[in-house]
Amino acid sequence: MSFDIEDQYDKIYRYCYLRVRNREIAEDLTQETFLRYLEHPQYHNIDKTLQLLYTIAGNLCTDEFRKRKPSELPEDTVSDEDIEETVLSSFSLQQALDRLPQEEREIILLRYINEVPVNVIGRLYNMSRFAVSRKIKKALDTLHNTLGKEELQ
Amino acid sequence: MKKSEIDALKKAFDIPEPQRKDSFVLSYKEKLKKNNRKLRFPIAFRYASAAAAAALVIGLWGTLNQTIEFRSNFDNCAVITESTAPPEETDEIFPESGDDSPTTVPDVSEAPDNIQPENIILPDEYAPPAVTTAVSSGQNEIALISTSATACSGEGTITETTSAPAMTETVNSQTGTISVITVTTAPSESPDVPPATATTAEQTETLVTTVATEEPEYSPITTTAEIEFEPVPQITTAATTQDSQSSMEDSVSGRDFTVSPSVIYTETSNSVDISDYLETDDSEFDTESTAPPSAAPENSGWQAMACNSDCIVYASIDEIIYTEVDGKPYTQENLTIYSIYKNDGTLCPSDRVSVYLPGGYMPAEEFLKNSNILLDIPENSVIYDSGGSSGEQQVNSTYIFFLKNGSGSIPSAAFQLTAKTDVSVFKYSNGKYVSLGNSTLSFTKSELQEFLG
Numbered sequence: 001m002s003f004d005i006e007d008q009y010d011k012i013y014r015y016c017y018l019r020v021r022n023r024e025i026a027e028d029l030t031q032e033t034f035l036r037y038l039e040h041p042q043y044h045n046i047d048k049t050l051q052l053l054y055t056i057a058g059n060l061c062t063d064e065f066r067k068r069k070p071s072e073l074p075e076d077t078v079s080d081e082d083i084e085e086t087v088l089s090s091f092s093l094q095q096a097l098d099r100l101p102q103e104e105r106e107i108i109l110l111r112y113i114n115e116v117p118v119n120v121i122g123r124l125y126n127m128s129r130f131a132v133s134r135k136i137k138k139a140l141d142t143l144h145n146t147l148g149k150e151e152l153q
Numbered sequence: 154m155k156k157s158e159i160d161a162l163k164k165a166f167d168i169p170e171p172q173r174k175d176s177f178v179l180s181y182k183e184k185l186k187k188n189n190r191k192l193r194f195p196i197a198f199r200y201a202s203a204a205a206a207a208a209l210v211i212g213l214w215g216t217l218n219q220t221i222e223f224r225s226n227f228d229n230c231a232v233i234t235e236s237t238a239p240p241e242e243t244d245e246i247f248p249e250s251g252d253d254s255p256t257t258v259p260d261v262s263e264a265p266d267n268i269q270p271e272n273i274i275l276p277d278e279y280a281p282p283a284v285t286t287a288v289s290s291g292q293n294e295i296a297l298i299s300t301s302a303t304a305c306s307g308e309g310t311i312t313e314t315t316s317a318p319a320m321t322e323t324v325n326s327q328t329g330t331i332s333v334i335t336v337t338t339a340p341s342e343s344p345d346v347p348p349a350t351a352t353t354a355e356q357t358e359t360l361v362t363t364v365a366t367e368e369p370e371y372s373p374i375t376t377t378a379e380i381e382f383e384p385v386p387q388i389t390t391a392a393t394t395q396d397s398q399s400s401m402e403d404s405v406s407g408r409d410f411t412v413s414p415s416v417i418y419t420e421t422s423n424s425v426d427i428s429d430y431l432e433t434d435d436s437e438f439d440t441e442s443t444a445p446p447s448a449a450p451e452n453s454g455w456q457a458m459a460c461n462s463d464c465i466v467y468a469s470i471d472e473i474i475y476t477e478v479d480g481k482p483y484t485q486e487n488l489t490i491y492s493i494y495k496n497d498g499t500l501c502p503s504d505r506v507s508v509y510l511p512g513g514y515m516p517a518e519e520f521l522k523n524s525n526i527l528l529d530i531p532e533n534s535v536i537y538d539s540g541g542s543s544g545e546q547q548v549n550s551t552y553i554f555f556l557k558n559g560s561g562s563i564p565s566a567a568f569q570l571t572a573k574t575d576v577s578v579f580k581y582s583n584g585k586y587v588s589l590g591n592s593t594l595s596f597t598k599s600e601l602q603e604f605l606g
Contacts, residue, residue, distance in 0.1 A: 005178050005181055005182065006174070006178055009171065009174050009177070009178060010171065010174070013171045013174075014166070014167075014168050017168050017169070018166065018168070023169050023172075024172075026171075027171050027172065027173055027174075030171070031173070031177050034177075034181055038181075038184055038185065038188060039245060041188060042231075063489075092163060093162070093164070094165045094166075094167060096165075097162075097165050097166065107421065109162075112154055112158075112159050112162055113159070113162060113163055113166065116363035140154075
């Protein structure tokens with residue numbers, strides 16, 4: 001199965017960034033993901049390209065976490081320039097997202113930002129697609145409850 | 154989720170745009186092109202492998218063909234080599250020695266009185282080749298069997314030549330002895346040849362290292378028999394003992410193309426003739442309706458029937474079997490072909506074939522099950538249906554058959570009569586061949602040959 005590299009590059013990058021919270025590292029991991037994908041042509045024709053890409057990216061992010069020293073802080077957790085904009089635009093939604101568990105945050109990103117099918121998400125997180133749907137619904141309810149329906153829109 | 158909500162989520166995740174995307178995408182596409190190139194072997198390798206594969210297939214096919222042909226003729230022997238020579242007017246038959254003891258070969262010249270040779274006319278292309286086969290069994294015996302089928306001349310006479318002596322050499326390595334048996338045979342009907350002789354000589358020597366055996370001296374005895382065409386031809390050579398007889402018949406008989414019927418019904422004397430119950434001609438079980446309407450050989454004479462036939466053979470009926478085809482009674486006749494007047498290229502003299510013709514015996518229960526006729530017949534009785542034939546054909550009698558290849562539910566390896574009934578079967582009577590089903594149809598042998606060209 002072939003894919004559009006320009007489209008998938010952005011999606012894998014977002015997924016990596018969400019996990020490592022560092023633009024440079026996220027981009028390195030994204031490129032490493034595609035290079036490793038090229039090294040395994042035997043998997044290219046089994047119609048599981050998306051799952052393979054996200055699995056490689058997830059493993060690379062996990063490796064990156066293990067390499068980090070505990071004292072290091074994420075690069076852009078607090079940025080002076082963005083404070084005002086964040087406060088004005090989506091400060092409350094970002095806070096609400098930050099309160100979600102990491103797994104639910106990743107699932108929300110994969111499903112609604114990267115538009116990954118539910119069954120692929122289920123295979124990535126080793127759960128059924130019904131469990132994925134329940135998790136998505138639970139995360140959205142939490143966001144609605146925290147912000148109110150109007151604010152989310 | 155709505156688009157506005159998704160946009161809000163994107164904003165909330167606050168993910169910066171990647172900076173090195175374009176350069177990586179370009180390099181990635183180049184790498185992808187390199188990876189997609191297929192590895193192609195040099196053209197010489199590809200042609201060499203194709204030739205090797207073709208040679209392997211041809212070799213396997215040839216081996217398989219030889220094996221099948223051999224087994225059909227000699228089921229009880231293990232053949233190692235087989236060579237074929239051009240047709241000769243020589244007929245040598247050496248029965249295989251079955252044990253280590255010296256064997257007395259029966260005198261084949263002592264033929265029973267009922268064997269009458271025949272003047273058989275055969276085209277030259279039907280002359281079977283002489284075959285020499287070396288047979289080696291697992292008991293350290295070496296026996297040379299030389300067999301040639303009867304060669305046929307094209308001028309109305311058949312010359313059957315028996316060449317003798319034969320030498321069967323049996324070596325027993327366990328006992329270290331060698332037994333040499335010399336057998337001389339000659340036909341009895343030859344006036345110029347002394348009476349049949351069967352000489353058995355046994356020589357026993359102790360083998361130490363090398364055994365040198367003298368070449369057997371052959372002094373062929375030729376017998377020429379010119380025989381009339383009718384009445385009953387006999388091709389097989391009779392012998393005095395049962396074993397020798399069967400082995401010799403196998404060696405001269407042709408291929409067996411007979412088929413096994415799906416079911417066999419037995420003939421009974423108290424059968425019920427179905428024609429007695431069918432008053433009208435347009436009943437369902439009217440066998441005339443099965444004949445092809447366009448052929449109408451009965452009305453067009455035997456010439457039209459000859460044109461519609463695939464094969465015309467002179468053969469004797471070996472066996473008559475009552476069976477069924479599509480639930481209707483049929484009769485299977487197994488024939489041994491003596492001569493061929495018209496051929497589709499599949500048959501040779503001495504071949505055995507099966508012919509299906511409608512009608513025969515069938516249990517009433519089976520008959521009523523497969524037909525819509527309501528008859529007041531006891532279920533335990535046996536139905537006889539003539540199938541439109543006269544029913545005059547008999548086992549061990551010879552006729553000229555006009556045959557077509559089997560079609561429909563009839564086995565494809567079998568034949569059917571051209572006219573479906575015994576109108577296509579001709580019996581020799583008063584110098585002519587007369588149709589069994591229609592006595593107005595008749596011809597002589599020369600007329601048939603002249604018509605067929």
